[in-house]
Amino acid sequence: MVRTIALLIGAAFVAVLGLALFGTVKTAITEPAAETAAHEFHLKPMDIDLPSAGLFGKFDQRQLQRGFQVYQEVCSACHSLKYVAFRDLKEIGYSDAQIKTIATGWKIEQPSINPDTGEAATRKSLPSDHFPSPFANEIAARAANNNALPPDLSLITKAREDGPNYVHALITGYRDQPAALLQKFPDAKTPDGLHYNPYFANLNIAMPPPLASDGQVQYEDGTKPTVDQMARDVAAFLTWTAEPNLEARHSAGFAALLFLGIFIVLAWGAYQNVWRDVKH
Structure with a gap:
């Protein structure tokens, strides 16, 4: 009796889930979601192929120092770096x-x-000390940024999909709204106080272009400071702030794979040795 009741309850549960799934699929087919400007004109960032990318990726300390210089002279005016201490900069080549x-x-x-x-x-x-916030509190931050709250950048490349590529694309992606967008979505005009950027989720961002022109930062190592170069460098630096142990993690992963490979070979050899005299 108990088993029958349990089976009936389970069958009813499965039936309800099936009806819900059928209703969802039917609605998606008969009433598809309306197209939006953000859905059609949002762009995916390109791969900037940083030295730290890939299984054997390593940081380029000169690039990290250039990226820190961009953060220090440009980004720190609005964005905090609260999970990074000044002494952590020793890891990227700075002296005491x-x-x-x-x-x-x-x-x-x-x-x-x-x-x-x-x-x-x-x-x-x-x-x-850790890098302090440029604002006393959230209210002051919003008041200085058209009611937008500048995010902390310590973990930004981990918090955003395709992190370093996203940071680079966002910084270099500011442009005028395309005519095709306004023709198809006349109500999607960028509001006053915002800026069109196809790499941002809803296409309109409160942050003005942080790197407006080449030469905005004069690199100490003589590298030509184009907007693209500065954006790559700060993306590399923010990759380091989010994953300072990336190189150690890559090394540990490689060692683990090497160990597993050797173990598999030894296990296969032991298997062959143990069963070599067994006749089928």
Whole structure:
């Protein structure tokens, strides 16, 4: 009796799921979703083939330093890097003295109030500090950015699909809206205060073009600072901030595959040795 009741309950459950699936498929066929401008004109980023990509990828320290220079001179005005400490820059080739100099360029707000001015007390950053936010709080950040909240960039290449390629495409992808888009979707005109970028999810982004022209950053190593080069370099740097142990992970993965390969060969040899005298 109990088994029969359980079978009936299970059959009813399967029937309900089947009806739901049938209804969903029927709706998708008879009432397809309306086309949107974002669906039709959204572009996928191209592969910029960073040195860190692939199974044997490794970081190019000179490129990471150039990318940090772009972040420092351009991106840090709006975006934080709260999961990275100044002393972490030693991993990309900076000396202790250089890190100390870099850290002093940022000020850390103290929880106390300056008794002379009534303002929040500040101090120079130390190498052990994390990169501070350029804004006191979320309200201040939105007020300075047309009510948009600039995301923290520490993990941005992990948080976005096709991370480094997306960062590069987004930075270099600003353009005028195509006439075909406005002809087909006249209501999709980019609102005032926003900027058209086909690599952004809904095509319109609050952030103005951060790299507006070649030469915006003068590289210390003499590399020609084109917009494309600067975008590649900062994408590489943000790949490092998101995955500082990427090279060690690649090495560990290669060692694990090598071990498995040797183990398989030895196991096959042992199998052949144990069963060689067994007649079928």
